[in-house]
Amino acid sequence: MLPSQVPPDMVYPLYLINGKPGSAPLELLVKRREKVRLRFINASAATIYRVALAGHRMTVTHTDGQPVEPVEVDAVRIGMGERYDVLVWANHPGVWQLAAQAEGTTKMVRAILRYEGSTDAWPPAGYLPPELTGQILRYSMLEAAPGVVVPPGGRNPDRVVPITLSGGMGQYVWTMNGQAFPQADQIALEGDRFIRFQLYNMSMMSHPIHLHGHSFQLENGTGHGPLKDTVLVEPMQRLTLDWISDNPGRWAFHCHNLYHMMAGMMRIVKVG
Secondary structure, eight states: OOOOOOOOSOOOSOOOBTTBOTTSOOEEEEOTTOEEEEEEEOOOSSOOEEEEETTOOEEEEEETTEEEEEEEESEEEEOTTOEEEEEEEOOSOSEEEEEEEETTSSOEEEEEEEETTOOOOOOOTTOOOGGGGSOBOOGGGOOBOTTOOOOOTTSOOSEEEEEEEEEETTTTEEEETTBOTTSSOOEEEOSSOEEEEEEEEOSSSOEEEEETTOOEEEOOSSSSOOEESEEEEOTTOEEEEEEEOOSOEEEEEEESSHHHHHTTOEEEEEEO
């Protein structure tokens, strides 16, 4: 199930796509029968978006730069720091709204998909494509594409690291395993080991958790979950991330909500 739309920490007066507001939107010109690749990058500080293109479905091909088995959906939900590549078949001429709704609010920003030769006016600025409430991408729908190198299945990890995410809006302190950065212990790991992070979100906010320097395989019940580097952990949800500690160094491991990270939800992972 998808989470209820919890109001975000911050609601902004203006949202942008490629630096342009919905009142002066980016226009994407396409030709009929073209196959168009769109790359959605959520570069926001504290906004989860739901993205849909009116009149079209989207085929998801990559997440966080890693290929997945193609899956067709109406909309994509994208947390801070996540990236999705989608293919759109330009088979429905006209002028169409590409809408990104700020989750938990009534606000949205748009771009315009215009077919070559179309002279139609833009849709109304506040128009929400019905696809936004259609089939939305879920992690359980994603599988790593053939040839993607994933942690070894069928054997136990060398180390299991439980990570409890907690905190609240009262004092606005956000923690990992009860500690707030920078007064937090390093997570020290040997190099070239099979590591399993077991995340448990004990708060009532969604946390996009990002690991620098590595990708991890998300356990999603398919037996061949996608390779990612950022994952949205929903309120009271448990997620398992498997990865190989094959990149020596000190790496940030944090919530990609900027305000949560600055208020403590971060650790340093030391590899090697």
